[in-house]
Amino acid sequence: MKLPEATNFIEQIINEELEAGKFEGIGNEIHVRFPPEPNGYLHIGHIKAMCINFGVKDKYHGTLNLRMDDTNPAKEDYEYVNSIVEAVKWLGFEYDKLVFASDYYDKLYEIAEKYILDGNAYVCDLSAEEITATRGTLTEAGTESPYRNRSIEENLKLFREMKSGVYPDGAKVLRAKIDMSSPNVNMRDPIIYRIAHVPHYRTGDKWCIYPMYDFAHPVSDAIEGITHSLCSLEFENHRPLYNWFVERSGLPAPLPRQIEFARLNITNMLMSKRYLKKLVDEKFVRGWDDPRMPTVMGLKTRGVPPEALKKFCADVGVAKAYSVVNQAQLDSCIRDNLNLNAERAMAVINPLKLTITNYGGEEELDFEKNPTNPEAGARPVKFSGSIYIDKDDFSLNPPPKYKRLQKGGTVRLKGAYIVRCDDVKLDKDGNAEELFCTYFPESKSGSTLPCDIKAKGVVQWVDCKYGVDAEFRQYEPLLKDEEYPDQDYAERLNRESEKSFFGKAEPYLKDSANDTPFQLMRTGYYKKCEENGRLVLSEIVSLKDSFNK
RNA sequence: UGGGGCGUCGCCAAGCGGUAAGGCAACGGACUCUGACUCCGUCAUUCGGGUGUUCGAAUCACUUCGCCCCAGCCA
Numbered sequence: 001m002k003l004p005e006a007t008n009f010i011e012q013i014i015n016e017e018l019e020a021g022k023f024e025g026i027g028n029e030i031h032v033r034f035p036p037e038p039n040g041y042l043h044i045g046h047i048k049a050m051c052i053n054f055g056v057k058d059k060y061h062g063t064l065n066l067r068m069d070d071t072n073p074a075k076e077d078y079e080y081v082n083s084i085v086e087a088v089k090w091l092g093f094e095y096d097k098l099v100f101a102s103d104y105y106d107k108l109y110e111i112a113e114k115y116i117l118d119g120n121a122y123v124c125d126l127s128a129e130e131i132t133a134t135r136g137t138l139t140e141a142g143t144e145s146p147y148r149n150r151s152i153e154e155n156l157k158l159f160r161e162m163k164s165g166v167y168p169d170g171a172k173v174l175r176a177k178i179d180m181s182s183p184n185v186n187m188r189d190p191i192i193y194r195i196a197h198v199p200h201y202r203t204g205d206k207w208c209i210y211p212m213y214d215f216a217h218p219v220s221d222a223i224e225g226i227t228h229s230l231c232s233l234e235f236e237n238h239r240p241l242y243n244w245f246v247e248r249s250g251l252p253a254p255l256p257r258q259i260e261f262a263r264l265n266i267t268n269m270l271m272s273k274r275y276l277k278k279l280v281d282e283k284f285v286r287g288w289d290d291p292r293m294p295t296v297m298g299l300k301t302r303g304v305p306p307e308a309l310k311k312f313c314a315d316v317g318v319a320k321a322y323s324v325v326n327q328a329q330l331d332s333c334i335r336d337n338l339n340l341n342a343e344r345a346m347a348v349i350n351p352l353k354l355t356i357t358n359y360g361g362e363e364e365l366d367f368e369k370n371p372t373n374p375e376a377g378a379r380p381v382k383f384s385g386s387i388y389i390d391k392d393d394f395s396l397n398p399p400p401k402y403k404r405l406q407k408g409g410t411v412r413l414k415g416a417y418i419v420r421c422d423d424v425k426l427d428k429d430g431n432a433e434e435l436f437c438t439y440f441p442e443s444k445s446g447s448t449l450p451c452d453i454k455a456k457g458v459v460q461w462v463d464c465k466y467g468v469d470a471e472f473r474q475y476e477p478l479l480k481d482e483e484y485p486d487q488d489y490a491e492r493l494n495r496e497s498e499k500s501f502f503g504k505a506e507p508y509l510k511d512s513a514n515d516t517p518f519q520l521m522r523t524g525y526y527k528k529c530e531e532n533g534r535l536v537l538s539e540i541v542s543l544k545d546s547f548n549k
Numbered sequence: 550u551g552g553g554g555c556g557u558c559g560c561c562a563a564g565c566g567g568u569a570a571g572g573c574a575a576c577g578g579a580c581u582c583u584g585a586c587u588c589c590g591u592c593a594u595u596c597g598g599g600u601g602u603u604c605g606a607a608u609c610a611c612u613u614c615g616c617c618c619c620a621g622c623c624a
Contacts, residue, residue: 458584
């Protein structure tokens with residue numbers, strides 16, 4: 001068979017295995033899984049994991065299970081499984097099956113009994129504190145539990161009693177019998193089952209004992225016939241344990257192989273579920289879909305296209321080295337996508353009135369919706385000679401190479417005419433309050449008339465008569481501190497992360513039904529939404545660089 | 550200081566013994582009815598350091614330094 005070209009070390013490993021014929025018994029089919037725990041919403045870090053897993057699935061024409069890793073009833077809920085499914089679908093990833101670790105509780109229990117029967121597990125009566133104390137330290141071996149050598153019959157009886165609910169939480173646990181003096185702490189008789197009289201969101205109170213990740217995960221992989229279990233670096237130390245459980249599970253070969261990769265970090269983006277949950281719970285943000293959140297839903301409400309996110313993950317790559325990607329790299333992917341797809345519109349954030357003294361009447365001008373894509377069509381823009389431009393587009397003391405309007409200078413009004421500023425009315429503080437200009441009819445946009453007037457700059461504008469009020473919301477990224485200071489984190493988020501401006505926008509923005517992202521000329525990419533009948537423009541990402549060079 | 554990982558341009562990242570890809574950022578310049586976009590050009594005599602092996606090393610060996618992970622009845 002001809003192998004696809006590997007683009008990262010994981011695919012390289014898969015290619016090598018395929019070449020060696022490792023999966024011939026199963027028709028060379030690759031099976032992977034994406035296993036979030038339904039205890040929070042998916043964030044951009046998960047998108048990387050999905051790109052890797054779904055990427056392998058697509059490249060090798062394999063299958064992928066979306067698996068809810070729900071073995072801790074205390075934290076999990078349907079709210080989260082629904083949000084996860086929604087996020088996966090919005091991103092356009094197609095999984096083969098939606099499965100739950102909790103689907104395997106019976107099977108898992110059965111396999112746990114097998115471990116006992118094989119002498120590989122025992123019931124331990126030590127308290128949590130005692131277990132911790134006897135685990136040893138990083139440099140000293142642990143000591144064996146006094147319950148380690150109970151008979152198989154006694155272990156079986158005790159384990160069944162644990163299951164039947166006769167013991168309170170914490171009274172007993174089932175432990176794997178491995179090696180208390182292993183240099184790998186994870187191998188020092190890890191706990192397989194704990195007692196928790198907590199109802200599970202799916203199985204209700206059918207169970208009062210729940211399997212631990214270290215046992216449930218590898219065995220779930222084996223049950224599903226997963227060939228490659230891709231996870232992040234912190235599980236490297238668990239791999240020997242993963243293999244230990246899989247090899248003794250009695251499940252048919254081929255055994256799954258765990259491969260670890262470095263998780264995604266982005267400057268100024270906080271990706272810890274714990275903190276994100278805190279922000280939501282303590283109402284520092286409106287919810288998991290708040291546009292300032294790095295969650296899939298936050299990115300969605302912000303207007304970021306899924307394709308831009310996938311491109312970003314592809315650009316960032318997959319490796320084992322710890323890394324922090326510059327947010328500029330994400331922004332670049334978003335800009336690239338939006339530049340190609342987003343419609344263009346005009347709006348001014350700080351309106352400065354500009355009156356054209358030699359213009360009478362009004363007219364309708366044609367604007368292309370997207371200069372990079374003529375098929376996007378055109379929209380009409382009304383012009384009455386009395387308009388607003390942005391305060392930033394006029395200067396009383398222009399710096400060198402200033403391209404926009406100044407007294408006595410000219411500028412082109414985007415899509416309309418070139419105007420010359422004849423007079424400036426100042427307010428009491430000496431700032432420009434209104435501009436009086438003359439326009440040049442022969443400079444009309446698209447006109448073939450000869451025109452001697454030139455303008456270096458182009459500015460956007462909104463008609464005074466037809467423009468509508470708009471609110472602009474600018475979002476700073478979620479802030480991340482090296483030290484993760486709980487205290488002022490949320491405070492800073494509120495203080496610095498959301499800014500509002502009020503200005504004027506084209507009526508086109510208010511009227512257009514769709515709320516797909518668009519670009520405000522020279523200002524940035526925005527998403528339109530309606531709040532209580534108000535036009536709200538939320539920033540997606542700013543244009544690169546720009547003003548005042 | 551036990552064990553497991555990782556160290557290639559400011560930030561990601563290819564490279565797998567034959568003489569340092571690419572992306573982001575930055576910096577020049579061209580173009581432009583968005584100071585955007587696009588386009589052209591510049592940006593690692595060097596791969597954490599050292600020592601060996603070799604005709605030849607980022608790639609192999611040894612050594613040294615630095616960073617990350619592991620002692621939840623979380624995942």
